Amino acid sequence: MATIKDVAHTAGVSVASVSRVFSNHESVSPQMREKVLAAAEEHSFRPNAMGRALRRTGTRTIGLVVSDLLNPFFTQLARAVEDAAREAGYLMIVGNADEKPEQQDLYVQTLLERQVDGMIVVPTIETSELLREAAELNRHLVLLDRPANDVHAPLIASDTAPAITQLVDHLVATGRRDIGVIAGSRAAGTARERVDALRSALAVHGIELPPERIWAGTFRRESGLACMTRMLDERTTPEALLISNGEMALGALEALTTHAGGVPSVPNDIALACIDDLDMFAWLRPSVTAIAQPTRELGRHAFEALLDRINGHEVSATRIACTLHLRASTAPRVAHHASERHAHE
Amino acid sequence: MATIKDVAHTAGVSVASVSRVFSNHESVSPQMREKVLAAAEEHSFRPNAMGRALRRTGTRTIGLVVSDLLNPFFTQLARAVEDAAREAGYLMIVGNADEKPEQQDLYVQTLLERQVDGMIVVPTIETSELLREAAELNRHLVLLDRPANDVHAPLIASDTAPAITQLVDHLVATGRRDIGVIAGSRAAGTARERVDALRSALAVHGIELPPERIWAGTFRRESGLACMTRMLDERTTPEALLISNGEMALGALEALTTHAGGVPSVPNDIALACIDDLDMFAWLRPSVTAIAQPTRELGRHAFEALLDRINGHEVSATRIACTLHLRASTAPRVAHHASERHAHE
DNA sequence: CTGAAAGCGCTTACAG
DNA sequence: CTGAAAGCGCTTACAG
Numbered sequence: 112m113a114t115i116k117d118v119a120h121t122a123g124v125s126v127a128s129v130s131r132v133f134s135n136h137e138s139v140s141p142q143m144r145e146k147v148l149a150a151a152e153e154h155s156f157r158p159n160a161m162g163r164a165l166r167r168t169g170t171r172t173i174g175l176v177v178s179d180l181l182n183p184f185f186t187q188l189a190r191a192v193e194d195a196a197r198e199a200g201y202l203m204i205v206g207n208a209d210e211k212p213e214q215q216d217l218y219v220q221t222l223l224e225r226q227v228d229g230m231i232v233v234p235t236i237e238t239s240e241l242l243r244e245a246a247e248l249n250r251h252l253v254l255l256d257r258p259a260n261d262v263h264a265p266l267i268a269s270d271t272a273p274a275i276t277q278l279v280d281h282l283v284a285t286g287r288r289d290i291g292v293i294a295g296s297r298a299a300g301t302a303r304e305r306v307d308a309l310r311s312a313l314a315v316h317g318i319e320l321p322p323e324r325i326w327a328g329t330f331r332r333e334s335g336l337a338c339m340t341r342m343l344d345e346r347t348t349p350e351a352l353l354i355s356n357g358e359m360a361l362g363a364l365e366a367l368t369t370h371a372g373g374v375p376s377v378p379n380d381i382a383l384a385c386i387d388d389l390d391m392f393a394w395l396r397p398s399v400t401a402i403a404q405p406t407r408e409l410g411r412h413a414f415e416a417l418l419d420r421i422n423g424h425e426v427s428a429t430r431i432a433c434t435l436h437l438r439a440s441t442a443p444r445v446a447h448h449a450s451e452r453h454a455h456e
Numbered sequence: 457m458a459t460i461k462d463v464a465h466t467a468g469v470s471v472a473s474v475s476r477v478f479s480n481h482e483s484v485s486p487q488m489r490e491k492v493l494a495a496a497e498e499h500s501f502r503p504n505a506m507g508r509a510l511r512r513t514g515t516r517t518i519g520l521v522v523s524d525l526l527n528p529f530f531t532q533l534a535r536a537v538e539d540a541a542r543e544a545g546y547l548m549i550v551g552n553a554d555e556k557p558e559q560q561d562l563y564v565q566t567l568l569e570r571q572v573d574g575m576i577v578v579p580t581i582e583t584s585e586l587l588r589e590a591a592e593l594n595r596h597l598v599l600l601d602r603p604a605n606d607v608h609a610p611l612i613a614s615d616t617a618p619a620i621t622q623l624v625d626h627l628v629a630t631g632r633r634d635i636g637v638i639a640g641s642r643a644a645g646t647a648r649e650r651v652d653a654l655r656s657a658l659a660v661h662g663i664e665l666p667p668e669r670i671w672a673g674t675f676r677r678e679s680g681l682a683c684m685t686r687m688l689d690e691r692t693t694p695e696a697l698l699i700s701n702g703e704m705a706l707g708a709l710e711a712l713t714t715h716a717g718g719v720p721s722v723p724n725d726i727a728l729a730c731i732d733d734l735d736m737f738a739w740l741r742p743s744v745t746a747i748a749q750p751t752r753e754l755g756r757h758a759f760e761a762l763l764d765r766i767n768g769h770e771v772s773a774t775r776i777a778c779t780l781h782l783r784a785s786t787a788p789r790v791a792h793h794a795s796e797r798h799a800h801e
Numbered sequence: 802c803t804g805a806a807a808g809c810g811c812t813t814a815c816a817g
Numbered sequence: 818c819t820g821a822a823a824g825c826g827c828t829t830a831c832a833g
Contacts, residue, residue, distance in 0.1 A: 114827085126827080126828095128803060128804075130826095134827095157568050159826050160827095161826070162809090162826030163828075164506045165506050165811090166829075167809090186525060190526055206547075207535065224502050225505045226505065390677065394709070394710045472819070474811095475811065476812090476813095479812075483819085485818060503811075504810050504811070505811095507810030507812085508811055510810075510812090510826065511824080511825050512811085512825090803832100803833085804831105805832090805833105806831090806832105811825085812824090813822100814822100815821095816821090817819085817821105
């Protein structure tokens with residue numbers, strides 16, 4: 112690799128001048144610029160970001176640690192953050208915690224060592240000593256999507272509660288009072304929040320959410336499949352079911368389509384709704400009611416909040432509204448013409 | 457941020473000793489180790505990777521530039537590379553080119569400046585001057601999934617041709633001779649390869665692939681939707697259709713489900729198959745025939761190839777076999793009981 | 802406008 | 818086993 116020294120040597124100038132040309136310093140004569148660029152070209156010179164970072168303050172790099180990159184919601188979030196970062200001249204490094212706290216810590220640690228200017232984290236778990244410490248040490252930190260206890264950093268997340276309330280109102284208005292939920296992983300704050308929001312929305316109608324109406328999922332597809340399969344096996348399906356994220360909804364739909372033996376029909380026997388609006392929910396038959404999260408806004412806002420922090424401004428926690436899309440899977444019941452066997456007809 | 461100097465000062469030792477403790481140098485006395493670690497703890501000291509990288513050779517960082525991170529195939533590929541990298545103690549930086557050559561170059565450039573030890577690239581376009589130059593300059597480079605002209609670097613990709621041949625044999629054996637394809641973006645080598653493989657497989661049966669049987673897609677979902685909608689509008693659907701990737705297949709399925717007016721029935725009027733096997737293809741009705749690519753193996757192999765290159769070994773191009781999953785969407789036709797209106801019944 | 806020099810945070814022969 | 822010193826590739830006041 113050619114260095115600034117090599118370029119200076121062939122151009123017959125000082126390293127300071129080469130540096131000035133490449134940092135777009137104002138006072139550089141046209142002839143100097145030309146000489147330097149020619150020499151640089153000859154060497155295929157590319158400034159070494161490591162050397163530069165050591166002198167300058169800031170690396171123009173941010174870190175993003177997500178809990179599960181294979182989940183399209185987080186892929187889209189990552190994409191939104193990346194777009195905002197690139198536009199602002201920042202490089203984004205993503206780490207995938209894969210819902211494992213140790214792996215999250217590994218990435219947080221690595222990113223800190225690599226001197227990122229700041230980090231956006233979707234915590235896999237509500238308590239992380241390392242995150243708490245990073246925030247304490249005044250490292251710029253923004254939490255995204257999920258809260259974390261005792262971590263002094265602003266949270267940018269969507270506001271699912273009002274949409275859940277709307278959904279419950281609709282379900283109750285269409286005659287469903289036995290309502291259940293497939294919850295997300297216990298460790299994630301969002302899982303808890305969503306169940307709480309459902310419980311509060313039901314309470315308004317004088318309906319309880321008993322423990323046996325809460326199925327414990329993990330936010331992964333397989334857990335949606337497993338929970339729904341269990342319900343079908345035990346014939347304990349509620350009249351309406353909220354599924355806490357899109358991945359688990361796909362698993363539940365798979366169970367409803369492939370389960371051996373009689374299956375309740377959607378929406379007559381069981382109404383379905385989920386949080387996260389996947390493209391296919393609009394064209395699957397029956398189409399699936401979903402609460403759409405403002406993914407792009409969340410990602411963009413998180414980056415902007417981080418940038419504000421980096422620039423020394425105060426940043427406050429922000430909740431962004433969701434949108435409820437009512438579709439066929441929660442339509443009012445119609446008189447049974449026959450016991451249908453498949454949900455997806 | 458505390459530096460090695462601060463730690464040395466409070467521990468009352470030299471910076472060299474602190475460095476030795478943190479680099480796990482062999483000759484450090486237990487007392488020294490203890491003193492240093494205590495002081496480091498006190499300062500919440502974390503070695504600065506920038507300073508370290510400047511002296512050591514290698515940053516233990518690799519770059520991955522993918523053409524479209526929102527496409528689950530690439531997300532999974534990225535995940536596989538990341539897993540392999542993490543296990544080997546490397547940090548992976550991903551850049552999403554979003555199918556834009558300039559954006560790809562931006563990331564390649566940035567990664568080179570950041571002194572990555574090597575890069576894995578899924579080229580958005582078959583010719584890239586910057587990639588060619590990077591390979592020339594002896595930067596460690598591995599191509600993944602898609603070929604690139606004149607770039608001196610090994611390609612790790614799946615071998616779709618045999619599976620496409622198998623598929624065509626099955627289609628012809630079940631009486632389909634009018635076979636078409638929704639191709640991927642012209643710029644991508646894989647798009648061309650897949651059409652070529654289809655053409656060769658058809659030729660064996662004395663069947664041609666006329667230009668009007670090739671619909672030009674972009675590998676994006678919307679293009680699958682657009683191509684299929686066009687066919688339906690113009691009533692020019694072939695007897696069997698190969699869709700070049702999973703995203704476009706979802707778009708095509710959407711069109712088949714939502715298109716106003718009569719729609720050909722699957723598989724009777726039109727047989728469908730695609731490259732990429734999405735989870736839901738097994739449970740959608742009808743289930744969708746697909747060629748599964750060995751995503752994890754591809755990603756892992758690409759990382760190992762890169763590591764070999766970094767360690768000075770020669771690496772050769774590798775093709776990994778695909779698996780054809782025949783499902784209902786290409787089942788033999790049965791006598792029409794009536795003209796069905798929807799494909800997804 | 803340009804150059805000589807100090808220094809960012811680390812590592813690593815070289816002495817002792 | 819430990820320390821003093823040079824140096825990795827850059828930037829940036831400071832002179833001129």
